[in-house]
Amino acid sequence: MTLAAARALVAGARSIAVLTGAGISAESGVPTFRGPGGLWRNYRPEELATPEAFAADPSLVWEWYAWRRGLVAAARPNPGHEALAALERRSAAFQLITQNVDGLHVLAGSRAVIEIHGSLWRTRCVGCGEVRTDRTPAPERIPPHCPCGSLLRPDVVWFGEPLPEDLLGRSIDAVDACDLMLVVGTSGVVQPAASFADAALRRGAPVVEVNLDPTPLSGRATISLRGRSAALLPELISGGPEGGKS
Ligand code: BJW
Ligand code: ZN
Secondary structure, rough: HHHOOOHHHHHOOOEEEEEEEEHHHHHOOOOOOOOOOEEEOEOOHHOOOOOOHHHOOOHHHHHHHHHHHHHHHOOOHHHHHHHEEEEHOOEEEEEEEEEEOOOHHOOOOOOOEEOOOOOEEEEEEOOOOEEEEEEOOOOOOOEEEOOOOOEEEEOOOOOOOOOOOHHHHHHHHHHHHEEEEEEEEOOOOOOOHHHHHHHHOOOOEEEEEEEEOOOOOOOOOOOOOOOHHHHHHHHHHOOOOOOOOO
């Protein structure tokens, strides 16, 4: 019943904004941050994803990122990523905003993707600021250095750091323009992404949440679907031109 109502919202939407989090990649074998499997060598992600942790022990933080790069390099997009790529192809206006740094949405064929927390596959020099693509599963030396002699860091957004202004602005524009928002696989506790759904709801746009577990958004979302995104997203988008066959 709720799934049917959510499918009708998706089928009738003209402008869709989607926010994804780690849960959508969980079924590709990429660990989430919070909950089971989120720990690495007994560290909580919150202890590692900070500028302070990097300043104190860049090798430790790089070893965590090298481990994650190895997992993601072996991972493939799952039917959840693929369903969102298919939804984009048949939508008049569509913007995917992801908090994930794994690049799996692009690999699945999504084009309108904003990676608001950066990418595992880029480094940034803390000295000269040069940003480079680096697709090696692990840096040759840990911690890696720039030719200018300074340390390289992952080009991601850590706690206490601002999100890139242009990406945040484009994300807010998409949320402000949408007539439907999907929120998939995020615990909804990390700002500013955690506020996007409320901005859509305040304007009267319906918000459909897809998550294994309840989140702070669940009580406010127009429809909150409980289950695995790799199973629910293909169901949710079926009924349109690409999904009508099932
Ligand atoms: C499934 C599933 C399946 C599982 N199917 N579902 C206002 C109020 C309070 C605090 C703040 C505030 N504004 C800013 C802050 C501070 C801070 C913050 O939000 N703190 C809170 C935690 C309290 N925010 C920041 O610091 C941000 N910066 C900022 O706002 O700057 C302002 C500023 C301006 C000017 C100068 C200086 C500063 C930056 C936040 C950066 C977050 N970075 C990380 C690391 C990125 C790099 C990396 O990946 O290593 O981003 S932390 C981590 O959390 C990562 C994620 O993108 C992010 C969100 O996690 P996500 O995706 O929700 O994952 P999980 O694990 O939490 O949840 C998974 C969900 O999936 C669960 O719900 C499961 O149930 C579900 N699930 N399997 C469906 N199969
Ligand atoms: Zn440099």
